[in-house]
Amino acid sequence: MERTELNTLGEFGLIDRIKTKFNLQNTESVKGIGDDAAVIDIGNQYMLISTDMLLEGVHFDLSYAPLRHLGYKAVAVNVSDIAAMNGIAKSITVGIGLSNRISVEAVDEIYEGIKFACEDYKVDLIGGDTTSSRSGLVISITVTGVVDKDKVAYRSGAKVNDILCVTGDLGAAYFGLQILEREKQEYIANPSMQPDLEEKSYLVGKQLKPEARADIIHELAEVGVVPSAMIDISDGLASEILHLSTQSGVGALIFEDKLPIEDITMLTATEFNISPVTAALNGGEDYQLLFTVKQADFDKIKNISDITPIGYMTEDKAVELVLNSGAKASIQAQGWNHLQ
Amino acid sequence: MERTELNTLGEFGLIDRIKTKFNLQNTESVKGIGDDAAVIDIGNQYMLISTDMLLEGVHFDLSYAPLRHLGYKAVAVNVSDIAAMNGIAKSITVGIGLSNRISVEAVDEIYEGIKFACEDYKVDLIGGDTTSSRSGLVISITVTGVVDKDKVAYRSGAKVNDILCVTGDLGAAYFGLQILEREKQEYIANPSMQPDLEEKSYLVGKQLKPEARADIIHELAEVGVVPSAMIDISDGLASEILHLSTQSGVGALIFEDKLPIEDITMLTATEFNISPVTAALNGGEDYQLLFTVKQADFDKIKNISDITPIGYMTEDKAVELVLNSGAKASIQAQGWNHLQ
Known part of the structure; x- marks a missing residue:
């Protein structure tokens, strides 16, 4: 079988490749891949949704990133995507993969940072997934927000x-x-x-x-x-x-x-x-x-x-x-x- | 500093610990952590949102899990959480972490599986995040769905x-x-x-x-x-x-x-x-x-x-x-x- 290395495409090439495979079929789906957040019609307003994943060794280095800051940053970068649509962030879900190097106290630190960010941005943590990880720490956050239909910025x-x-x-x-x-x-x-x-x-x-x-x-x-x-x-x-x-x-x-x-x-x-x-x-x-x-x-x-x-x-x-x-x-x- | 191992808590213990730290502050947030999906009031209906993360070496083994099936399963387990609230799934975002062992063709296989599932469950892929991974393959999917307010099942x-x-x-x-x-x-x-x-x-x-x-x-x-x-x-x-x-x-x-x-x-x-x-x-x-x-x-x-x-x-x-x-x-x- 043919093997093409990922770095021949780059991130944007890969996103374009994925985008061409998928069409929107539901009438509620206003905007899919290709902006800072997806746009869903919820009646009077648009709901915005975006996801950002932070992986140890790629996006952060635990030797100098304090866990509290890491939790805060993981929320902030997601809220930023909602702001980029001219929207107000409302809630997040947090998926977290934890290796056995991480202690309960370390998890507490991460969630303290997440909590500070939730308070600063008036966002609710409404759900998530906790799992063990064989490799490094993984934090995947999905944020939702809202914007008036005539105020969305693409x-x-x-x-x-x-x-x-x-x-x-x-x-x-x-x-x-x-x-x-x-x-x-x-x-x-x-x-x-x-x-x-x-x-x-x-x-x-x-x-x-x-x-x-x-x-x-x-x-x-x-x-x-x-x-x-x-x-x-x-x-x-x-x-x-x-x-x-x-x-x-x-x-x-x-x-x-x-x-x-x-x-x-x-x-x-x-x-x-x-x-x-x-x-x-x-x-x-x-x-x-x-x-x-x-x-x-x-x-x-x-x-x-x-x-x-x-x-x-x-x-x-x-x-x-x-x-x-x-x-x-x-x-x-x-x-x-x-x-x- | 004290160090408590994660396995002394277990997954449910950890979720309970996180849950006690967070209160819902927005009026739209109807139900947070603790059910199959979170519930957001969007006016005429409830929006449901849930997230599931699959990590290589924990949730799947690439030596026998075909990538197409893996993509399908990642969507199905999320749609299942919406069904568990008596809701209809509508859209997903896909966060994916790719190690350099993974080729473009392999990524295509994963997204083919995701696409089959999107068609079977009438769900739109509306966004995501693609990133490199220093460790194994990571697939984090967040699904949204809807349910009439008088039909939600907790x-x-x-x-x-x-x-x-x-x-x-x-x-x-x-x-x-x-x-x-x-x-x-x-x-x-x-x-x-x-x-x-x-x-x-x-x-x-x-x-x-x-x-x-x-x-x-x-x-x-x-x-x-x-x-x-x-x-x-x-x-x-x-x-x-x-x-x-x-x-x-x-x-x-x-x-x-x-x-x-x-x-x-x-x-x-x-x-x-x-x-x-x-x-x-x-x-x-x-x-x-x-x-x-x-x-x-x-x-x-x-x-x-x-x-x-x-x-x-x-x-x-x-x-x-x-x-x-x-x-x-x-x-x-x-x-x-x-x-x-």
Whole structure:
């Protein structure tokens, strides 16, 4: 039998392959694979549903990820997917696979983190599955949420001249990971070393305990703005802009000098000899929201702190970055086109 | 720090521990942890949601589980949880963790099985998560379904004198697993051996490709009967009767000579020197439905093929089996009180 290696497809290739095999047959199924969450018609509203799986050794390393933060993060990344549809998360189910290395106290820590996140995001834990695992720790969370039918934001709704905005700042989680990996290597070389992460706590915090921008969804609702398109930044700004552009059938132009990057991220980028723009574009795990609004709506949101306009959508299908030098660079979804 | 091993709690102990930490805060959350599926109020109906995770080396062995059957089974066991609430399954999300041992063709096989199940149960695949896995294959499915508010069947609704019924037959999946394990050992000892499973295909089929009894839910609806309580048999009849009894606050009396056990199961039980009643009580993975109906409703369902009355609920809290000898045995949830 023929054998094709998975890495020849990549994650998005695999998702496309799966998507072509399945058609929606139930009238309640409004939107299937291909957005941040699936959309189900429940009568007066849409229900949103999304799932994210975290595997030990792939998504986290127990040698530096505190279990409480891990539980929190597992919920936050799911809530982020609901926010990316302009929805409000309501409930989660938690599937957990536990190896015998994990004690009852360790499980308690994970669920404490889950509980903190449930309280922060006003989400109920309504069910799950607990099982033993022969390999590492597995946390699979499915989140449900709701959105008014006229307020759902798909990836595909961006129009030419819409303003492209991003929440928060970018690249910090990526450098948080680099720092944790470096400290781990130093600890392996010298176990008596005490890591001093205080100076970098902002970056490390963004990696270990990211927040979903549910707050922004409430702020947009308050000023009466529905994004024309939206996605959350899990794989990196570059990849997400390409998703918005491709699915909306428009191009995008963004500006280097508009990208929100914190001073500590800039500083650490120099230390690691990595371009901060590359980290912002391809680092991933920021869990910020990337969205477009009609120009007419921009005035209503421009005073919301933590929203930065970074460019606009174009008729030309190209997705380009205007560098500070004035030159233009084509944006590629480099860096994360593997199974992650 | 104190360290308590997980096996001192067991799966149900762990679930209880988690349950006590979490309260439901949203008005939409009708029923959380503790039944076959969670219940969310969506206006005119209830939405049901349940999740089941299958891990390589714990729930399946790729040396004998065909990938197509595995995909099918992963969906069926989830649909079974919706049926156990008297609901109709509507959609699934599939989280999948793939090690680099798995080829694209192997992934295709898994999704073909998932697709067959989606067609059989009229369920839409609406989303998921694909990721690499450092360890084995992980399949985590979350299913949603719907049920009319006045038709939902909880575990807790059984009343004294209600008749306890079971669908299909019991113990076959357990012996299917024993046969597969035996063949595997024989194959390891002598790789040129060709296994002849034809005679046992019924048992092996029940293990590798169980069906959810969604058909029974439609038949109950046709005759206008709502079970007073219901659960699906995943861990074994004994464990499930104890759940119904405990949560309903009643006892149960069942009769050995009423237990539906196929001839081939009986025959194979002799071969393995295991009591067929033990297999029916504790074997697990039958994915049949166990439910109670009011005596007044029994006449309406007695002509539905594949439903067998096996006893009734009692005022006395004891859960007992009346043996063919006339003696009574107390039913314990033995056999599966570990993380599974």
